[in-house]
Amino acid sequence: xxxxxxxxxxxxxxxxxxxxxxxxxxxxxxxxxxxxxxxxxxxxxxxxxxxxxxxxxxxxxxxxxxxxxxxxxxxxxxxxxxxxxxxxxxxxxxxxxxxxxxxxxxxxxxxxxxxxxxxxxxxxxxxxxxxxxxxxxxxxxxxxxxxxxxxxxxxxxxxxxxxxxxxxxxxxxxxxxxxxxxxxxxxxxxxxxxxxxxxxxxxxxxxxxxxxxxxxxxxxxxxxxxxxxxxxxxxxxxxxxxxxxxxxxxxxxxxxxxxxxxxxxxx
Amino acid sequence: xxxxxxxxxxxxxxxxxxxxxxxxxxxxxxxxxxxxxxxxxxxxxxxxxxxxxxxxxxxxxxxxxxxxxxxxxxxxxxxxxxxxxxxxxxxxxxxxxxxxxxxxxxxxxxxxxxxxxxxxxxxxxxxxxxxxxxxxxxxxxxxxxxxxxxxxxxxxxxxxxxxxxxxxxxxxxxxxxxxxxxxxxxxxxxxxxxxxxxxxxxxxxxxxxxxxxxxxxxxxxxxxxxxxxxxxxxxxxxxxxxxxxxxxxxxxxxxxxxxxxxxxxxxxxxxxxxxxxxxxxxxxxxxxxxxxxxxxxxxxxxxxxxxxxxxxxxxxxxxxxxxxxxxxxxxxxxxxxxxxxxxxxxxxxxxxxxxxxxxxxxxxxxxxxxxxxxxxxxxxxxxxxxxxxxxxxxxxxxxxxxxxxxxxxxxxxxxxxxxxxxxxxxxxxxxxxxxxxxxxxxxxxxxxxxxxxxxxxxxxxxxxxxxxxxxxxxxxxxxxxxxxxxxxxxxxxxxxxxxxxxxxxxxxxxxxxxxxxxxxxxxxxxxxxxxxxxxxxxxxxxxxxxxxxxxxxxxxxxxxxxxxxxxxxxxxxxxxxxxxxxxxxxxxxx
Numbered sequence: 009x010x011x012x013x014x015x016x017x018x019x020x021x022x023x024x025x026x027x028x029x030x031x032x033x034x035x036x037x038x039x040x041x042x043x044x045x046x047x048x049x050x051x052x053x054x055x056x057x058x059x060x061x062x063x064x065x066x067x068x069x070x071x072x073x074x075x076x077x078x079x080x081x082x083x084x085x086x087x088x089x090x091x092x093x094x095x096x097x098x099x100x101x102x103x104x105x106x107x108x109x110x111x112x113x114x115x116x117x118x119x120x121x122x123x124x125x126x127x128x129x130x131x132x133x134x135x136x137x138x139x140x141x142x143x144x145x146x147x148x149x150x151x152x153x154x155x156x157x158x159x160x161x162x163x164x165x166x167x168x169x170x171x172x173x174x175x176x177x178x179x180x181x182x183x184x185x186x187x188x189x190x191x192x193x194x195x196x197x198x199x200x201x202x203x204x205x206x207x208x209x210x211x212x213x214x215x216x217x218x219x220x221x222x223x224x225x226x227x228x229x230x231x232x233x234x235x236x237x238x239x240x241x242x243x244x245x246x247x248x249x250x251x252x253x254x255x256x257x258x259x260x261x262x263x264x265x266x267x268x269x270x271x272x273x274x275x
Numbered sequence: 276x277x278x279x280x281x282x283x284x285x286x287x288x289x290x291x292x293x294x295x296x297x298x299x300x301x302x303x304x305x306x307x308x309x310x311x312x313x314x315x316x317x318x319x320x321x322x323x324x325x326x327x328x329x330x331x332x333x334x335x336x337x338x339x340x341x342x343x344x345x346x347x348x349x350x351x352x353x354x355x356x357x358x359x360x361x362x363x364x365x366x367x368x369x370x371x372x373x374x375x376x377x378x379x380x381x382x383x384x385x386x387x388x389x390x391x392x393x394x395x396x397x398x399x400x401x402x403x404x405x406x407x408x409x410x411x412x413x414x415x416x417x418x419x420x421x422x423x424x425x426x427x428x429x430x431x432x433x434x435x436x437x438x439x440x441x442x443x444x445x446x447x448x449x450x451x452x453x454x455x456x457x458x459x460x461x462x463x464x465x466x467x468x469x470x471x472x473x474x475x476x477x478x479x480x481x482x483x484x485x486x487x488x489x490x491x492x493x494x495x496x497x498x499x500x501x502x503x504x505x506x507x508x509x510x511x512x513x514x515x516x517x518x519x520x521x522x523x524x525x526x527x528x529x530x531x532x533x534x535x536x537x538x539x540x541x542x543x544x545x546x547x548x549x550x551x552x553x554x555x556x557x558x559x560x561x562x563x564x565x566x567x568x569x570x571x572x573x574x575x576x577x578x579x580x581x582x583x584x585x586x587x588x589x590x591x592x593x594x595x596x597x598x599x600x601x602x603x604x605x606x607x608x609x610x611x612x613x614x615x616x617x618x619x620x621x622x623x624x625x626x627x628x629x630x631x632x633x634x635x636x637x638x639x640x641x642x643x644x645x646x647x648x649x650x651x652x653x654x655x656x657x658x659x660x661x662x663x664x665x666x667x668x669x670x671x672x673x674x675x676x677x678x679x680x681x682x683x684x685x686x687x688x689x690x691x692x693x694x695x696x697x698x699x700x701x702x703x704x705x706x707x708x709x710x711x712x713x714x715x716x717x718x719x720x721x722x723x724x725x726x727x728x729x730x731x732x733x734x735x736x737x738x739x740x741x742x743x744x745x746x747x748x749x750x751x752x753x754x755x756x757x758x759x760x761x762x763x764x765x766x767x768x769x770x771x772x773x774x775x776x777x778x779x780x781x782x783x784x785x786x787x788x789x790x791x792x793x794x795x796x797x798x799x800x801x802x803x804x805x806x807x808x809x810x811x812x813x814x815x816x817x818x819x820x821x822x823x824x825x826x827x828x829x830x831x832x833x834x835x836x837x838x839x840x841x842x843x844x845x846x847x848x849x850x851x852x853x854x855x856x857x858x859x860x861x862x863x864x865x
Contacts, residue, residue: 063783133417
């Protein structure tokens with residue numbers, strides 16, 4: 009092996025039902041390389057280390073600056089973005105595998121649409137009346153903005169789900185990324201008016217009760233989002249909501265609807 | 276009344292806004308995107324979005340925003356539509372704020388605004404330094420809400436291949452490919468809105484995302500849609516050079532006080548911070564005292580080229596200049612710019628709070644794009660609309676920073692309703708078009724795939740692409756010389772010839788990214804020629820188009836829009852006058 013080369017080992021599968029194979033590639037080293045440049049080198053010259061012709065490796069990538077979330081994979085066993093994984097900082101040989109908690113498409117490509125479906129199920133949006141010019145949005149203190157903005161930087165990469173022991177084939181756990189979004193919309197002045205629906209969804213299957221506080225999520229988040237804080241906050245909100253509901257159930261229906269009128273919450 | 280069928284291709288800011296507007300009017304939308312829409316290139320926009328809200332007591336107005344935009348674009352934009360955009364911008368900010376965008380706030384709880392290039396006013400609203408991401412997410416959430424109500428049906432992981440155009444030259448649908456199954460299928464509709472973004476992949480060394488290939492624009496051009504002002508390519512002054520991509524270092528860094536400099540003495544290799552103030556050359560501030568570091572991008576980029584290539588004052592060991600933030604308060608940097616600083620740290624290493632960044636210009640944006648009319652975002656083929664970076668009309672010869680997000684959203688807001696109106700007024704809908712029209716287009720596209728998959732060639736698509744990028748960056752970006760442009764055209768013909776002998780290393784029918792890339796490359800080659808031919812023809816200097824042999828703007832001969840068309844396999848250039856009814860052109864001197 010020449011001095012200015014290094015080895016990349018890739019776990020490959022041509023399609024979900026095809027068998028797994030590992031392939032090794034010898035890559036010519038240049039300064040500032042990342043895992044994406046390795047994969048592009050292979051695409052230009054798809055020949056394995058033992059001189060066998062193969063196909064270019066399938067993978068997802070778009071922005072290449074760690075803000076679109078596309079290129080998450082296991083790099084030396086750790087879930088992270090391929091674009092910001094610099095070759096200089098990685099132990100060699102570099103080992104690339106697809107994320108394991110999502111259905112495989114091909115090679116390093118997986119299908120993370122379940123995350124978008126769960127955002128839908130948890131109603132992660134501010135329900136505006138329409139796009140017409142009807143004046144400014146609600147005021148917000150700089151302090152609130154400084155709490156909300158970091159939560160809003162989630163790139164839906166799926167690393168937190170990959171690292172979570174409770175995201176597996178036996179649970180429907182939605183994972184920290186989604187819980188964090190529920191927190192974001194529950195704290196927005198307009199979003200908060202509809203927090204009840206989100207909390208009820210969070211009390212359902214795959215909701216907050218599935219989190220057992222392993223705290224792996226926060227360690228693998230590329231955007232350093234305070235995910236465990238979000239989990240705790242939603243846990244607190246769900247508990248409060250459940251107790252409040254239970255207390256109100258012990259009141260008569262009239263009092264209950266009075267309370268809802270006062271707080272503007274519709275069941 | 277029959278329900279119109281609308282398709283939107285592209286799910287960045289423009290596409291999502293168009294989708295929302297169509298869905299809001301009660302018409303269902305099919306939304307196609309190569310990537311999950313939340314991963315579209317709009318996420319990369321950093322600094323902010325312009326709107327003259329005048330919240331800083333500076334006497335800003337939508338008219339001044341309009342004037343700055345037209346002047347910044349060197350008077351090449353049709354003025355009434357630009358005025359419309361600037362007037363709509365404050366309400367667009369309000370709308371985004373209502374959608375929950377976490378814009379930075381003032382102590383009073385109002386939106387904060389920062390300075391940006393090409394203006395003297397605080398006009399740019401921002402959410403940290405990831406404004407595009409925050410805006411895209413807000414629109415993505417609204418679209419998801421419509422999706423939950425069954426008003427939007429997404430086709431993510433599909434690529435557009437061609438429009439279905441009937442014998443009367445009316446668009447009746449699209450032909451698209453599922454990037455997993457590689458199935459080629461047609462989708463009938465009454466109107467299509469294209470919001471397919473930029474073309475950066477043509478230059479390879481770009482700040483653009485992987486998906487910004489211009490494939491759809493090029494395919495439409497080859498089907499008869501005009502392509503306007505292709506020669507106007509924005510090169511952003513400050514990016515981190517890189518092999519896989521150049522990472523943008525936002526103009527907001529300068530908007531918040533960042534300064535660009537080089538050591539006065541060539542080859543000075545002392546650590547940046549140890550170089551005394553008087554031995555630093557703040558060339559933008561010296562050359563442009565009024566705007567300083569916030570001159571428009573074309574001006575700043577040419578200044579950096581002059582420093583590096585003519586004055587030979589580049590930083591030791593690499594073509595770069597310093598972008599210095601080290602004199603600014605850390606708390607402010609963290610609160611307003613963290614997203615960008617984080618990119619520098621992750622991809623280069625040093626903390627820009629402690630050490631000046633090393634940056635160099637990189638291809639960033641296309642001012643040119645699909646030709647659209649001045650009112651409806653409609654192209655010259657009935658039923659085809661366009662909005663966002665893929666069309667040409669808001670930025671003239673140079674775009675001002677933080678105007679792209681507002682032009683995307685404004686374009687989408689107009690395109691949505693105008694497509695609905697067009698579709699409702701159609702005499703016959705797509706369902707009455709003969710199925711043979713769709714079958715013919717599907718077969719044509721399938722045959723292209725089959726030919727590529729079966730041919731045994733000698734050329735590698737990635738190798739051709741790398742050479743294409745090098746060629747375009749060298750000859751068709753900042754400095755344009757006619758002899759080099761002619762040479763580039765000959766090279767492009769050579770590339771086309773080599774492309775005809777391309778060999779696919781993957782011939783499978785499941786998630787074959789090589790096939791997709793090769794189709795993109797074929798389209799990139801055509802668009803490269805449109806850009807280069809336009810640049811060769813335009814013998815003047817205007818905005819981002821700089822020809823040292825013709826160093827002045829020439830309004831007498833060139834105050835006109837380039838309109839390229841595809842004439843039986845040949846590119847033809849025509850020109851049309853620019854609407855200057857509101858602001859008479861004046862010399863552009865910053």
